[in-house]
Amino acid sequence: MxxxxxxxxxxxxxxxxxxxxxxxxxxxxxxxxxxxxxxxxxxxxxxxxxxxxxxxxxxxxxxxxxxxxxxxxxxxxxxxxxxxxxxxYAVIAALYPFALYGGATLGLFVLFTLLLVASAIDLDTYTIPDELTLPGVALGVGFSFLNARSGAVEGLGLPTPAEAVQGALLGAGLLVTIDLIGSWVLRRFRERRYPETPIGYQQIALALLVGAWAGPVWGVAAAVLSAAANLLARRVVRVPELLTLGGLLVSVMLGGSGFGPGLIVMVQGALAAGGAAALLAGVYWWLRGDAADEDAPFDPSAMGFGDVKLAAVIGAFLGWERLLVAVVVAVFAGALLGLVQLALKRENRIKFGPYLALGAVVALIWGGAVVESYRTLLGL
Structure with missing residues (x-):
């Protein structure tokens, strides 16, 4: 042998x-x-x-x-x-041999376990614990240093430390943007009735808008200043979503028409700023340790916040390109199973987390080939 x-x-x-x-x-x-x-x-x-x-x-x-x-x-x-x-673990060890990739292989073991545990808990409880996702983001960034030392960056397309941070922010930003806009549509474009304090979705939406025009750093700064205003006022100082989310949509259209920094730069700045604000909000509520009352009133939500943090974990371990592969696979898998259950006249009780985990596994195994094929197609 x-x-x-x-x-x-x-x-x-x-x-x-x-x-x-x-x-x-x-x-x-x-x-x-x-x-x-x-x-x-x-x-x-x-x-x-x-x-x-x-x-x-x-x-x-x-x-x-x-x-x-x-x-x-x-x-x-x-x-x-x-x-x-x-x-x-056996498949990962076969695809990413220890002799070549060392610590990078161990990092992928950790990612697989996080995905499996998060999926099983989500299937049971419709929640994904912060104890998995938030430390998972830090672990993903930490293992990226081993990626660079083992040469896995060149061989496997795994992220460098800077790319791991970028992947985490863009992953959280993409999912939270989908959640914010989807929730706004569910509310028929009405403002939130029960905004979080001192930091929550309103601050994340503000970070998206400012980040689109001024970059991630200023977007996060705007979210922090808004949270500070809530603390000083000891109440919610409202940031209208008509301004933030509506302004974001208008900004994207303007960027696509040649105004401002350009569409790609604006989207990247918005997602990175929104992702950073989302992770800050997640860490804040986790450290407070007082989970929201299940009987408390809440606004309709298009997606669980645990999915946002799980996307950040995937982005930190695999980078933003494979994250996109994971999200696309998750959307198609969810749509396909939804159609099957609709045909069988059964209610779809599976949340997005398990689909996202499945997409991450697909991206882990075949994502590199998919990304390279896409680059070849575009002549990059």
Whole structure:
């Protein structure tokens, strides 16, 4: 057996073990439980599980999908997550050999786990925990330094540190822009009734508008100043969406007609500024640690804010070009499954997060070829 093949096998076994831990994250994070204590136990009878109960896939098969102690059924999700992680790690190790890419390969393992855990939680709870996405953005930027050291930037199209930051900002900016405009349409272009304070969607929309004309730095500065005004006034100082979102749409049309810095520069500036403001808002609410009351009134939303942060994670690990591949695949996959469910007269209960994760996996495996083909087509 060659060394490369042996490393692929080891990666698969390692993935099975990580998959077992992923199941812990999937069960405990939405419940706000400690992921380390207490040790693994049956959720039905609370009996502590022994080592023989924790063998990935094997224990579930040997026990017939039931707890050894109380015979309660164990969800099939547990071996599925373990198998998917094992197979995913093996595929990544085969495509991106350790001998050539080292730390870059480990970074892609982390990305795969984040995507799988986020998807499973989103399917269960329709939420994606900040504990996954916000540290995930930092991890993506951190691993980009290993990309550069291993030569993975040239070989795989993985981002440099600057490109990882750009990917994270553009990823968050793209999704939050879709959310803002979609939500505005859902409200029939009425203003938000329940704006967040001190920082939220109004500040993000302001960052988009200012960023389009003055660049990302000034866009973020405008969002921070607006948040500071809310704090000083101890109330919401409204920033009308007719001005910000309406102004953004007009700005894009003007940029496409040759006015201002130009369409591409304006779009990039707006998305980067909006993405940075969105991540700042996400970090602020996460650090406050007081999740919004589920019974509190809210405005209609076109997309969950967790999807915005998940897009930032994908952009940080894969760069903005592969992020675009992931978003396109996610949109087509969601539309296709939606049509199938419509034909079967079933309600589509799957949020965008799992589709986005699927798109990221496709971009991870085939995104480089797709990007190169597109560049060749355009003669770049």
């Amino acid at each position: 060659s060394l490369d093949l042996l490393l692929v096998v080891f990666a698969g076994v390692f993935g099975l073990l990580v998959g077992s831990f992923s199941n812990v994250l999937i069960h405990r994070l939405p419940r706000g439980e400690n992921i380390a204590f207490p040790p693994s136990h049956c959720p039905h009878c609370d009996h502590r599980l022994s080592a023989r109960d924790l063998v990935p896939v094997g224990s579930w098969v040997a026990l017939g999908g039931k707890c050894r102690y109380c015979r309660a059924p164990i969800k099939a999700r547990y071996p599925v997550v373990e198998l998917l992680t094992g197979v995913g």
